[in-house]
Amino acid sequence: MTAIFKFTNMKPCCRILLPSKNTLFLPRSSNFLPNPNYCSAFQLHTSAPSSFGLKAILGRTNSAWGQSRIFSSSRHFNFSNRSRTPFLVARDAPDLRNFSASVESRANDKNFDRIYVQGGINVKPLQEEKISADERVEGGVNVRKSEWSREVGKEESEMEKEAWKLLRNAVVTYCGSPVGTVAANDPNDKTPLNYDQVFIRDFVPSAFAFLLKGEGEIVRNFLLHTLQLQSWKKTVDCYSPGQGLMPASFKVRSVALDDNKFEEVLDPDFGESAIGRVAPVDSGLWWIILLRAYGKLTGDYGLQERVDVQTGIKLILNLCLSDGFDMFPTLLVTDGSCMIDRRMGIHGHPLEIQVSLLHILVGKSLFYSALRCSREMLALDEGSKNLVRAINNRLSALSFHIREYYWVDLKKINEIYRYKTEEYSTEATNKFNIYPDQIPHWLMDWIPETGGYLIGNLQPAHMDFRFFTLGNLWSIVSSLGTPRQNEAVLNLVEAKWDDLIGQMPLKICYPAVESEEWRIITGSDPKNTPWSYHNGGSWPTLLWQFTLACMKMHRTDLAKKALDIAEKRLFLDGWPEYYDTRSGKFIGKQARLYQTWSIAGYLTSKVLMEKPDAAALLFWEEDYDILENCICALSNSNRKKCSRRLAKSQILV
Numbered sequence: 287m288t289a290i291f292k293f294t295n296m297k298p299c300c301r302i303l304l305p306s307k308n309t310l311f312l313p314r315s316s317n318f319l320p321n322p323n324y325c326s327a328f329q330l331h332t333s334a335p336s337s338f339g340l341k342a343i344l345g346r347t348n349s350a351w352g353q354s355r356i357f358s359s360s361r362h363f364n365f366s367n368r369s370r371t372p373f374l375v376a377r378d379a380p381d382l383r384n385f386s387a388s389v390e391s392r393a394n395d396k397n398f399d400r401i402y403v404q405g406g407i408n409v410k411p412l413q414e415e416k417i418s419a420d421e422r423v424e425g426g427v428n429v430r431k432s433e434w435s436r437e438v439g440k441e442e443s444e445m446e447k448e449a450w451k452l453l454r455n456a457v458v459t460y461c462g463s464p465v466g467t468v469a470a471n472d473p474n475d476k477t478p479l480n481y482d483q484v485f486i487r488d489f490v491p492s493a494f495a496f497l498l499k500g501e502g503e504i505v506r507n508f509l510l511h512t513l514q515l516q517s518w519k520k521t522v523d524c525y526s527p528g529q530g531l532m533p534a535s536f537k538v539r540s541v542a543l544d545d546n547k548f549e550e551v552l553d554p555d556f557g558e559s560a561i562g563r564v565a566p567v568d569s570g571l572w573w574i575i576l577l578r579a580y581g582k583l584t585g586d587y588g589l590q591e592r593v594d595v596q597t598g599i600k601l602i603l604n605l606c607l608s609d610g611f612d613m614f615p616t617l618l619v620t621d622g623s624c625m626i627d628r629r630m631g632i633h634g635h636p637l638e639i640q641v642s643l644l645h646i647l648v649g650k651s652l653f654y655s656a657l658r659c660s661r662e663m664l665a666l667d668e669g670s671k672n673l674v675r676a677i678n679n680r681l682s683a684l685s686f687h688i689r690e691y692y693w694v695d696l697k698k699i700n701e702i703y704r705y706k707t708e709e710y711s712t713e714a715t716n717k718f719n720i721y722p723d724q725i726p727h728w729l730m731d732w733i734p735e736t737g738g739y740l741i742g743n744l745q746p747a748h749m750d751f752r753f754f755t756l757g758n759l760w761s762i763v764s765s766l767g768t769p770r771q772n773e774a775v776l777n778l779v780e781a782k783w784d785d786l787i788g789q790m791p792l793k794i795c796y797p798a799v800e801s802e803e804w805r806i807i808t809g810s811d812p813k814n815t816p817w818s819y820h821n822g823g824s825w826p827t828l829l830w831q832f833t834l835a836c837m838k839m840h841r842t843d844l845a846k847k848a849l850d851i852a853e854k855r856l857f858l859d860g861w862p863e864y865y866d867t868r869s870g871k872f873i874g875k876q877a878r879l880y881q882t883w884s885i886a887g888y889l890t891s892k893v894l895m896e897k898p899d900a901a902a903l904l905f906w907e908e909d910y911d912i913l914e915n916c917i918c919a920l921s922n923s924n925r926k927k928c929s930r931r932l933a934k935s936q937i938l939v
Contacts, residue, residue, distance in 0.1 A: 530601030534566035651760035695738030737778025798822030824870030
């Protein structure tokens with residue numbers, strides 16, 4: 287089959303598949319499109335006409351084109367090697383705002399102030415400019431490579447070369463441009479389910495790997511296309527979730543047109559097709575984190591400043607910061623709304639949503655990280671001052687809440703062991719009425735004397751004492767924990783190396799739920815049996831986040847040790863999605879092979895270790911403004927222990 291590409295002034299080739307039964311395509315005139323001509327922006331030569339729309343005319347002779355576009359090994363794109371061909375580029379990155387949709391079409395005036403961009407949105411016309419060898423064109427923006435993004439002198443190993451080949455083979459194209467990577471790309475898998483889609487959370491390690499290689503085009507494309515998917519109304523069983531929700535994943539499909547031709551469309555999944563119909567709570571937060579990383583690693587801050595991107599950030603934050611019945615600063619989420627997308631008892635206020643939005647603890651970590659990213663990227667103007675104030679207040683409250691109530695070490699567990707219950711007072715010690723008998727027997731013997739961690743969840747009369755790896759790692763990366771807490775987490779990992787690392791890094795949570803507890807919590811889930819999948823399985827993709835946390839805390843010895851263990855098996859085992867058993871000895875019983883984020887997690891870890899200056903751009907140090915901004919009554923109380931004051935004193939010492 288031959289693919290013929292031509293420029294046309296009449297119709298766009300790239301469209302988004304709508305969920306409505308009555309509307310199949312989104313017309314070009316829709317206001318939410320950041321750039322109606324975007325899909326052709328990466329292939330504009332000076333001889334092209336002034337109005338573009340790249341249309342792919344594909345014959346019916348090969349049904350494979352009805353699937354996602356995957357680069358084959360013989361024709362993958364090398365994003366870093368660009369010719370000196372003249373391209374159309376804007377002189378100034380922020381000038382691309384003229385392609386952005388108006389704010390009024392994206393949000394109601396009563397919910398958002400009009401976004402004001404200094405200098406207005408009148409821009410200079412596009413001009414022809416030569417691109418030097420040290421620069422690259424990404425989405426019409428001239429981005430100069432940072433010094434650290436150049437290729438390092440160290441020669442790649444055969445394992446690294448194979449991993450890069452596999453990662454590039456997993457790239458999905460849309461209108462001829464790369465837009466993401468599929469979740470898994472096993473050529474022998476005949477029933478991929480949704481593993482042939484581009485997941486927002488799964489693409490993050492791939493994006494970091496490409497960015498650290500100086501290949502930012504695919505990340506820019508991904509950010510803008512997923513932003514388009516955010517903007518329209520979603521309906522699941524006659525109910526529409528809040529505006530601003532990002533999809534869990536999307537797929538590039540080819541839809542038949544007249545005259546034996548096809549047209550590519552984006553088909554997103556907001557959870558209406560997912561197993562269990564789980565909500566993609568973490569997608570928007572990962573999108574914000576990736577947007578910041580893109581700016582840090584490419585220097586293309588113009589993308590963050592676009593009106594449509596600024597509005598997208600505000601829509602996500604509006605969902606997260608909306609008022610409700612909850613009494614806590616943490617996000618209230620349902621079970622299965624993050625990386626652990628099945629019943630695992632992580633509903634309520636999981637740490638991984640609050641920190642990195644992957645489990646309960648991860649959720650709190652991810653939420654905190656996204657808030658810090660948003661505060662950096664939001665335009666400081668009259669239209670955003672109320673939102674920035676709300677972010678600052680939530681960051682302060684969230685940091686205190688997590689540090690004060692989620693942290694456990696030997697001393698804290700002994701304190702809980704002696705708790706009195708049924709206290710009724712603003713000065714109560716046992717504020718959540720935790721019963722001492724809730725402390726599991728395994729924890730009393732397991733907790734080391736020199737380490738500690740943030741527990742998985744906290745609700746009235748309930749503490750989930752499981753160790754969730756991702757949430758604790760992101761609490762280090764984002765400085766949600768105090769410096770001493772961050773150090774203690776890595777001390778615990780080192781002390782419990784055989785339990786948390788074993789024969790394949792890293793355990794997604796510890797310990798596994800078993801027996802009757804497994805039946806009650808998971809509903810007898812055959813995929814989440816003890817020490818498998820989300821229930822104590824070992825996930826290689828967590829390696830890059832472990833590496834980043836170790837580099838921040840100057841414990842690269844731990845990261846290197848974990849990398850050495852992974853290198854012994856990942857390549858030979860075919861890059862599995864996860865490993866089973868208490869020590870991670872066996873490939874997971876239902877694990878997909880050639881899992882993209884296992885490949886990307888390894889590559890990102892390797893490049894981070896080689897480029898510490900780049901790694902330093904991706905984590906956060908302690909924020910004095912958050913420590914000073916004490917908005918709770920405890921700042922005026924007689925309580926002697928306040929985690930923010932303790933953290934500040936530790937830094938000053």
